[in-house]
Amino acid sequence: MSLKFGSAPNAETAIARYRRHARAYDASARRTMPLRRRVISLLELRPGETVLDVGCGTGLSIPILRQAVGPGGRVVGVDVSPEMLAVARERGRREGWGNVALIEGSMDHAPLPRLDAVLFNYTHDVLRSARALGNIFSAARPGARVAVAGMKRLPWWLAPLNVYVLLKARPYLTTFEGLGRPWSLLERHVPRLRIETVHLGTGFIAQGVYVGDGARP
DSSP: OOOOTTOOOOHHHHHHHHHHHGGGHHHHHGGGHHHHHHHHHTTOOOTTOEEEEETOTTSTTHHHHHHHHOTTSEEEEEESOHHHHHHHHHHHHHHTOSSEEEEESOTTTOOOOOEEEEEEESOHHHHTOHHHHHHHHHHEEEEEEEEEEEEOOOOGGGHHHHHHHHHHHGGGOSOOTTTTSTTTTGGGTOTTOEEEEEGGGTEEEEEEEOOOSSOOO
């Protein structure tokens, strides 16, 4: 299936793509681990808290999150890819993840506990789904911290470089919609997002606090 700028995220396409990437994903993601650690640090996690790892993939963020929330805290990882989650579960068995819940399914309707913090690490499809964001923030406590890392498209006058961006992004997302400002839907829930561009403008990190827009009692 080809990607279109105006198309919606497609779960079936994501599952098919990550089926091919799952076993080699950790090696390809190694170069981004410093950025991953930096973004997680923006959550300022405290012992005993519950944090959601959106699109947790093979679980690369989970050991860092577990260390931050301690044995009394909880890490919830959700991913639509069975193959990616299988790798995460293998890692969990090896490392003895006693306070981690891994949920297979769409972020649109995954069952979630009350959340103190939310991590979006290269999850463009979820960021472009109003339904997924609504589900996440219906579970988030007002004041929950949010941290994001992802790819972004360069301004139109740098079009030749955007070819590189799109080629790099294509294996990991199912729509180019919103790639100019991937965080725009998130701002409905986190209106004071602080955005910083990275990787010469081809990526970004963001942090903010959920203000509480209909969180469940």
